[in-house]
Amino acid sequence: MKFRISKPLKRSYWQDSMVSSEPCPPLVGESRADVAIIGGGFVGLWTALTIKQHEPDCRVVLLEQDVCGGGASGRNGGFVMSWWPKIGTIRSFCTVEEALFLGRSAEVAISELGEFCNQHGIDAHFVQKGWLWTATTPAHVDSWNGTLQACEKLGVRPFERLSPEEVRRRTGSPVHLGGVFEASNATVQPYALVQGMRRVALEAGVVIHEQSAVERIEPGTPAKLISRAGALAADRVVLATNAWSAVLPELLRLITPVNSSIVVTRPLGDQFDEIGWTGGESITDSQLLVDYYRTTRDGRIAFGKGTGAIAYRSEINGVFSEDADSIALTSADLFSTYPDLDGNVVADSWSGPVDRTYDSLPVFGRLGGQPNLFYGIGWSGNGVGPSRLGGRILAGLALGRDDEWSRCSLVGRACKGFPPEPFRYLGGRMVRNAVLRKERAELQSKPPALFDKLLARLAPSGLEDKS
Numbered sequence: 001m002k003f004r005i006s007k008p009l010k011r012s013y014w015q016d017s018m019v020s021s022e023p024c025p026p027l028v029g030e031s032r033a034d035v036a037i038i039g040g041g042f043v044g045l046w047t048a049l050t051i052k053q054h055e056p057d058c059r060v061v062l063l064e065q066d067v068c069g070g071g072a073s074g075r076n077g078g079f080v081m082s083w084w085p086k087i088g089t090i091r092s093f094c095t096v097e098e099a100l101f102l103g104r105s106a107e108v109a110i111s112e113l114g115e116f117c118n119q120h121g122i123d124a125h126f127v128q129k130g131w132l133w134t135a136t137t138p139a140h141v142d143s144w145n146g147t148l149q150a151c152e153k154l155g156v157r158p159f160e161r162l163s164p165e166e167v168r169r170r171t172g173s174p175v176h177l178g179g180v181f182e183a184s185n186a187t188v189q190p191y192a193l194v195q196g197m198r199r200v201a202l203e204a205g206v207v208i209h210e211q212s213a214v215e216r217i218e219p220g221t222p223a224k225l226i227s228r229a230g231a232l233a234a235d236r237v238v239l240a241t242n243a244w245s246a247v248l249p250e251l252l253r254l255i256t257p258v259n260s261s262i263v264v265t266r267p268l269g270d271q272f273d274e275i276g277w278t279g280g281e282s283i284t285d286s287q288l289l290v291d292y293y294r295t296t297r298d299g300r301i302a303f304g305k306g307t308g309a310i311a312y313r314s315e316i317n318g319v320f321s322e323d324a325d326s327i328a329l330t331s332a333d334l335f336s337t338y339p340d341l342d343g344n345v346v347a348d349s350w351s352g353p354v355d356r357t358y359d360s361l362p363v364f365g366r367l368g369g370q371p372n373l374f375y376g377i378g379w380s381g382n383g384v385g386p387s388r389l390g391g392r393i394l395a396g397l398a399l400g401r402d403d404e405w406s407r408c409s410l411v412g413r414a415c416k417g418f419p420p421e422p423f424r425y426l427g428g429r430m431v432r433n434a435v436l437r438k439e440r441a442e443l444q445s446k447p448p449a450l451f452d453k454l455l456a457r458l459a460p461s462g463l464e465d466k467s
Contacts, residue, residue, distance in 0.1 A: 010322045013262075035059075043387045071244070076352060098408065132171060135179060137445065257314045258307075259310070267299040275338065301334070303334040308432045363415050376393060
């Protein structure tokens with residue numbers, strides 16, 4: 001199994017705004033592990049920490065091709081969300097009891113993250129002020145009804161309906177026409193969180209090698225991971241490689257890497273009082289190419305858009321680092337949402353990769369039928385909170401535990417796959433362009449073209465359950 005090695009991505013505002021820890025040395029020479037983890041983001045670090053909780057003497061070695069948090073985990077919007085918006089999809093392949101277990105566990109994981117930061121002295125800017133799910137066009141009003149009905153059938157009510165006036169007051173934006181509020185959600189400085197988790201992992205005895213890209217996996221017992229300067233033999237291997245998993249044909253079928261872009265304003269100071277967005281809520285709209293935005297500790301707006309650009313052969317290239325067209329789309333939505341901002345307010349911008357499954361939920365399994373190679377992929381832009389659960393699932397699989405995590409229905413589930421090249425790239429571009437045209441028409445209160453509506457139905461589901 002061979003890997004393509006990609007160049008490091010452009011650093012994000014989150015990474016540039018803090019002093020990074022001293023780098024961990026690369027893998028050199030021959031080494032040995034009970035469990036090897038490929039990938040130093042949220043999923044890989046939570047897996048390592050959970051393994052150490054279960055078996056403190058287990059030798060866990062983590063290999064990261066860049067620095068921990070150099071990929072998606074250090075450049076996302078920092079939204080810590082639950083799985084309640086996807087509960088209808090979860091229910092489609094789970095029993096009622098397990099759907100409730102996963103939904104409640106994902107919600108509890110948010111407050112657990114705050115407790116983890118407090119316990120270990122991690123200043124990750126954790127703020128639990130809730131999430132506003134809004135509509136910015138009449139076509140999207142009540143987009144959340146199906147999700148709320150699915151929750152009510154399960155006897156849970158995580159969402160509160162708000163009046164249009166209340167939504168406009170709390171968001172400070174005239175474009176919002178309605179919405180619901182989920183109180184459990186939080187925001188973090190994602191790179192600060194990764195750096196804190198990395199420190200805790202090192203203190204727990206996890207061995208971390210950065211700048212240690214795995215070029216090849218040789219299956220067997222033990223499996224062997226080959227890097228440029230060393231080799232690691234491991235009894236069990238966990239792939240926590242997010243969008244980079246697309247280099248393996250078996251996993252490429254399950255995900256398609258799409259880009260998302262973020263712009264960050266300069267500090268706005270008292271302008272937040274003028275805008276009226278003072279409650280610290282995170283916000284999204286209901287577009288498939290979703291707008292997501294939050295405030296920062298130093299008084300900025302971080303405004304993101306799931307711009308959905310793709311690359312041929314799903315190669316992680318410049319499209320996923322600083323794509324000018326995607327950043328322009330994101331900036332335009334920032335100014336249409338907050339029209340009183342002046343034109344030179346944007347201080348930084350970047351893009352990043354999202355490992356999107358067709359239903360926007362992760363999948364876990366064994367790679368190539370090998371009993372000791374495990375993967376967890378498909379976080380679909382919502383991995384900050386649920387990655388904690390992913391760490392429990394992957395730790396359970398790697399340690400051979402028989403528990404509610406290793407047995408859960410996310411493991412080995414049947415997923416709708418994506419087509420091979422060139423149909424994946426050509427078809428994906430056609431669908432994305434149709435979605436862009438459809439949503440542009442809706443935002444202008446115009447009827448979308450029938451052809452665009454039909455093509456848009458072929459797109460993977462977004463934030464909410466796909467109707």
